[in-house]
Amino acid sequence: MKKYFILILLLFNIAGCTHEKVAFDGQKDFDKNITDIQSKYIYAESKDFPNNTQLSLAIIKDGTTKFYGVKRENDTIFTINNHDGVFEIGSISKVFTATLLADMVVNNQLGLDDNINDYLEWPLKDGVEITFKQLSNHTSGLPRLPSNLLPDSVDLQNPYKDYDENKLKQYLTKHLVLNQNPGEKSEYSNLGVGLLGFILSEIDSTSYEILLQTKICTKYDMASTTTDRNSIKNKLVRGLDTDGNETPNWDLNVLMGAGGIVSSVTDLSKFAQAQFNDSNQAMALTRKPTFSLETNKSEMGLGWAIIRNQHGISFMHSGGTGGYRSNIVLDVANKNGVIILSNLSAFHKQNMNIDNLGKRLMETLKNLDPVPQQ
Numbered sequence: 001m002k003k004y005f006i007l008i009l010l011l012f013n014i015a016g017c018t019h020e021k022v023a024f025d026g027q028k029d030f031d032k033n034i035t036d037i038q039s040k041y042i043y044a045e046s047k048d049f050p051n052n053t054q055l056s057l058a059i060i061k062d063g064t065t066k067f068y069g070v071k072r073e074n075d076t077i078f079t080i081n082n083h084d085g086v087f088e089i090g091s092i093s094k095v096f097t098a099t100l101l102a103d104m105v106v107n108n109q110l111g112l113d114d115n116i117n118d119y120l121e122w123p124l125k126d127g128v129e130i131t132f133k134q135l136s137n138h139t140s141g142l143p144r145l146p147s148n149l150l151p152d153s154v155d156l157q158n159p160y161k162d163y164d165e166n167k168l169k170q171y172l173t174k175h176l177v178l179n180q181n182p183g184e185k186s187e188y189s190n191l192g193v194g195l196l197g198f199i200l201s202e203i204d205s206t207s208y209e210i211l212l213q214t215k216i217c218t219k220y221d222m223a224s225t226t227t228d229r230n231s232i233k234n235k236l237v238r239g240l241d242t243d244g245n246e247t248p249n250w251d252l253n254v255l256m257g258a259g260g261i262v263s264s265v266t267d268l269s270k271f272a273q274a275q276f277n278d279s280n281q282a283m284a285l286t287r288k289p290t291f292s293l294e295t296n297k298s299e300m301g302l303g304w305a306i307i308r309n310q311h312g313i314s315f316m317h318s319g320g321t322g323g324y325r326s327n328i329v330l331d332v333a334n335k336n337g338v339i340i341l342s343n344l345s346a347f348h349k350q351n352m353n354i355d356n357l358g359k360r361l362m363e364t365l366k367n368l369d370p371v372p373q374q
Contacts, residue, residue: 023047026076033066034059038364042070043077045357048350050244051075054237055357056082056341058265061365063276063335065269083266086224086235087341088249089326090259090319091190092268095286096216097197097257098136098303102285103215105132109203112290112302119199122169125176134182135196137290137300141178141185142192146171157322161251168198168254186291186300190258193303197257208256220274222267227252227260236262239323242348247323259321268328268339275315276335287315287332311366318355320346327358336365 067083112133252260299306319326
């Protein structure tokens with residue numbers, strides 16, 4: 001049971017037990033927004049998803065954004081207009097939390113290498129010293145999840161909803177055990193970025209939602225981006241479980257900064273366009289390398305994974321919750337990007353197709369040879 005629960009909480013790549021028929025490709029009138037090869041890639045990566053699955057896409061080429069959407073109904077992939085539909089973005093929220101951090105650094109409210117204990121009312125157990133940068137680039141040594149997020153005390157369909165400040169404080173002050181010393185290794189931690197979002201809110205004496213709205217959403221006219229689902233409930237696309245049935249949304253509570261944002265590709269394309277602005281100091285800071293990953297020759301920025309290859313540099317993040325899966329990839333130098341939001345469960349056995357699709361669509365923007373089909 002414990003193993004199953006830990007998997008549920010990863011906001012990532014879990015196999016479901018679905019057995020869908022291969023869908024018929026019924027896409028029509030797509031040529032104004034995407035190319036034929038892009039349409040074929042979208043079909044190839046989505047044809048095995050459950051009925052009622054939607055993909056909402058923004059494809060940015062040379063700074064120009066085009067939107068596209070598909071939905072599987074009655075075992076057919078149809079073209080739909082869903083660019084204003086709102087989806088959980090899962091761990092792409094971590095890029096937003098990193099942006100809030102960078103904004104505070106640029107405005108001299110804190111330093112990246114400051115000890116977070118100096119900003120907490122309750123210091124970490126044993127005087128453990130962790131910096132803001134280490135929380136954001138996953139080098140804090142904190143585990144992926146706190147040990148007091150127990151399987152027998154949560155709703156597995158909404159596992160974070162009751163994890164509040166008191167439980168976070170209890171873990172960090174009494175039960176904290178690091179996986180390694182801070183700064184030694186990058187190991188993905190929802191706890192770490194969730195804690196970062198909490199501390200930033202405390203510094204500004206406000207909520208994470210108000211920080212998000214004042215420092216990002218209002219600035220970039222992102223009216224459908226929020227942690228408050230009630231404010232966009234008429235636009236919300238319902239998440240699906242691995243069998244294609246509607247499943248509850250996730251509430252991240254005190255760990256909101258790790259994965260609690262909902263948004264649309266319309267809004268996320270505005271966020272992407274802001275990344276292309278060289279004068280945006282906060283966003284540029286999030287893309288600055290902060291840690292090298294030896295295993296795959298990539299790097300961590302603040303929030304972003306930085307991928308370097310012979311074709312240039314891309315900034316990437318994926319997200320997933322019980323009812324949603326997402327991916328964003330940006331080539332800032334050439335003002336290209338792909339954003340994919342979906343209501344495919346992160347526990348579906350083919351959830352990684354969303355990341356595969358992001359990669360394949362990015363290749364079409366670089367005028368390279370097509371990516372071989374998996």
